[in-house]
Amino acid sequence: MVARGGAGGGRAVADIHEEEPALLASPLPLGSGGGETVFRATGLTKIYEMGEIKIEALRGVDLQLYRGELVVLLGPSGSGKSTLLNILGGLDVPTSGQVRFLDHDLSHDDDQELTRYRREHVGFVFQFYNLIPSLTARENVELVTQIAERPMDAADALRLVGLGDRLEHFPAQLSGGEQQRVAIARAVAKRPDVLLCDEPTGALDFTTGKVVLEVLAEVNESQGTTTALITHNAGIAAMAHRVIRMRSGRIIEVERNQTRREPAELQW
Ligand code: ADP
Numbered sequence: 628m629v630a631r632g633g634a635g636g637g638r639a640v641a642d643i644h645e646e647e648p649a650l651l652a653s654p655l656p657l658g659s660g661g662g663e664t665v666f667r668a669t670g671l672t673k674i675y676e677m678g679e680i681k682i683e684a685l686r687g688v689d690l691q692l693y694r695g696e697l698v699v700l701l702g703p704s705g706s707g708k709s710t711l712l713n714i715l716g717g718l719d720v721p722t723s724g725q726v727r728f729l730d731h732d733l734s735h736d737d738d739q740e741l742t743r744y745r746r747e748h749v750g751f752v753f754q755f756y757n758l759i760p761s762l763t764a765r766e767n768v769e770l771v772t773q774i775a776e777r778p779m780d781a782a783d784a785l786r787l788v789g790l791g792d793r794l795e796h797f798p799a800q801l802s803g804g805e806q807q808r809v810a811i812a813r814a815v816a817k818r819p820d821v822l823l824c825d826e827p828t829g830a831l832d833f834t835t836g837k838v839v840l841e842v843l844a845e846v847n848e849s850q851g852t853t854t855a856l857i858t859h860n861a862g863i864a865a866m867a868h869r870v871i872r873m874r875s876g877r878i879i880e881v882e883r884n885q886t887r888r889e890p891a892e893l894q895w
């Protein structure tokens with residue numbers, strides 16, 4: 628139940644982490660995540676009301692995510708992982724509590740403001756790829772780049788995920804892992820501040836899943852995109868800078884990996 632290293636860490640910049648002096652004890656190398664606070668959630672609750680029944684999906688979550696880090700959110704089915712990620716991504720709003728993205732309070736945004744927030748700042752990757760079947764890989768990515776402010780070239784985004792030779796393929800002509808890589812290219816092509824991935828390997832076999840995780844680690848590293856990755860698979864946790872464990876709507880542990888593993892080395 629102890630939030631080991633839970634306050635994060637990082638480059639120990641005193642003016643950023645003044646309120647958390649314990650952090651200064653464990654400076655981390657550059658590129659390990661842990662700079663500026665990107666998300667700060669305080670006392671988040673989420674209650675779904677289904678007729679007479681109330682479901683407490685989140686029961687008081689406090690969380691910070693730092694610029695550039697890759698965080699794995701781990702927990703059993705129903706523990707509130709997706710609810711938390713959806714609130715961070717502006718797809719849902721908390722019942723109570725506050726969530727800030729940089730200096731912006733998302734908790735009181737209306738639908739229109741949340742839509743703009745998502746469009747400008749957030750990339751999503753879900754278990755199912757949600758590609759448009761009648762569009763090629765390149766065109767699927769272009770749907771996003773055409774409305775983004777400072778996008779990558781769609782072909783460059785596809786090259787980043789290792790699909791430079793699949794630009795003109797339709798989804799039906801791609802494997803599951805390749806389709807997920809197109810979905811990742813689509814999510815990162817607008818250069819989002821944060822990449823939120825909900826069970827991105829959930830529909831993939833072991834080997835294909837690893838390739839997708841390698842792509843996510845590579846994007847995190849090369850683009851510096853703050854990345855949160857949901858899984859119920861404990862074997863994936865070793866690739867993260869930090870691991871956040873949830874149970875029954877609460878964070879029960881936050882741990883910093885002293886040694887990270889390459890996705891290729893993971894076992895599950
Ligand atoms: P996880 O992603 O960890 O599996 P979720 O965040 O999806 O967990 O769900 C947490 C709890 O909230 C579960 O009991 C789930 O049934 C419930 N829940 C999630 N979304 C809704 C919803 N839209 N309406 C009602 N209940 C929901």
Ligand code: MG
Nearest residue numbers: 708709710825
């Ligand atoms: Mg879920």
